[in-house]
Amino acid sequence: MSTACRIDDEDREARTTELLHQALHCEDDDTVRDLHHRAVVLNRDLALTLSRHFRGRGIEVDDLEQVAYVGLCKAVAGYREPCVGFTPYAVPTIRGELRRHFRDHGWLVRPPRSAQEADLAVRTATPHLTQTLGREPNDTDLAAHLGLTREEVTRSRIADRAFHGVAIDAPLGGSTLTLGDLLGSDDDDLSSVEWRLDLRRALTTLSDRHLLALRLRFEKDWSQREIGEVLGVSQMQVSRILTKALGLLRAQLEDPTDAPRPVPAARELVDLPALPAA
Numbered sequence: 240m241s242t243a244c245r246i247d248d249e250d251r252e253a254r255t256t257e258l259l260h261q262a263l264h265c266e267d268d269d270t271v272r273d274l275h276h277r278a279v280v281l282n283r284d285l286a287l288t289l290s291r292h293f294r295g296r297g298i299e300v301d302d303l304e305q306v307a308y309v310g311l312c313k314a315v316a317g318y319r320e321p322c323v324g325f326t327p328y329a330v331p332t333i334r335g336e337l338r339r340h341f342r343d344h345g346w347l348v349r350p351p352r353s354a355q356e357a358d359l360a361v362r363t364a365t366p367h368l369t370q371t372l373g374r375e376p377n378d379t380d381l382a383a384h385l386g387l388t389r390e391e392v393t394r395s396r397i398a399d400r401a402f403h404g405v406a407i408d409a410p411l412g413g414s415t416l417t418l419g420d421l422l423g424s425d426d427d428d429l430s431s432v433e434w435r436l437d438l439r440r441a442l443t444t445l446s447d448r449h450l451l452a453l454r455l456r457f458e459k460d461w462s463q464r465e466i467g468e469v470l471g472v473s474q475m476q477v478s479r480i481l482t483k484a485l486g487l488l489r490a491q492l493e494d495p496t497d498a499p500r501p502v503p504a505a506r507e508l509v510d511l512p513a514l515p516a517a
Contacts, residue, residue: 248326255281255325259318278315279308282329286311289333293341303337310336357395360385441491449484456481 255278262274290307294300310333318328361381368376368384376384378392385392442450448470455461455469463477470477 251281252324252326259315259325263319275312275315278325279311282311282315282325283308285326285329286333289330290337293337298341302340306337306340307333310334353391354394357385357387357391360387361392361395438488438492441488444491445484445487449480449487452477452480453484 258274258278258281262271262278265271265274286307287304289310290300290303293303311329313336314325314329314332317332318325320328364381364384365376368380372380378389381387382389382392387395442453445453452466452470455466456463463474463481467474467477470480472480
């Protein structure tokens with residue numbers, strides 16, 4: 240680190256500590272907010288630097304930066320130790336916020352580390368190969384470029400898919416049906432915003448395995464055999480997982496005082512066993 244950078248860091252640290260020391264001894268809320276804001280502005284580069292360490296793991300850069308800023312704001316608001324520098328206090332706070340974000344929005348089913356590394360390599364190489372080839376590279380192109388087998392590239396794509404959560408409004412492959420449609424009925428009110436919010440809340444109660452199975456089946460239109468390969472279970476077990484997941488959602492969405500809501504005939508377009516009786 241150059242002398243100039245070290246002086247700048249020391250100056251930033253001293254100014255931040257002074258601002259927060261003033262805030263600790265100030266009783267005017269507006270003044271405290273202004274002091275905290277100035278401390279956040281002074282340390283934005285610190286938050287950005289920490290967010291860069293988490294890039295390339297499946298979450299958008301803008302999201303990472305916003306999460307880091309949230310961590311920085313929490314550090315500024317929670318700083319209570321003038322005898323300890325702000326940076327040593329803020330760094331673990333910001334990192335903790337980033338890690339919690341990955342915990343809450345990251346892998347639904349964590350693939351092997353080799354698959355995660357291959358996924359990163361594939362996503363990094365794809366834009367370059369697209370420009371070189373004049374088209375989007377296929378698995379064979381990527382395998383040759385990266386020195387991987389075609390199977391390793393395929394597994395990397397599975398790793399990428401395993402990262403994201405289920406989207407209830409995403410259409411099923413090759414049709415306009417959605418997961419919401421599959422759980423619907425002949426009641427027009429089910430298309431309301433309120434019902435969709437209820438469904439979103441119900442989805443948050445499902446296990447990671449149930450969520451991933453639903454996403455792969457209804458959003459990606461994967462076969463039960465393909466889902467079984469990702470989850471490490473048999474095709475019959477996948478059928479049971481999907482049935483249980485849909486049953487749990489139906490149980491939460493139905494009012495026990497109402498008549499059971501029938502599953503539409505469109506459900507038969509996908510390879511799923513009948514839902515258990517309500």
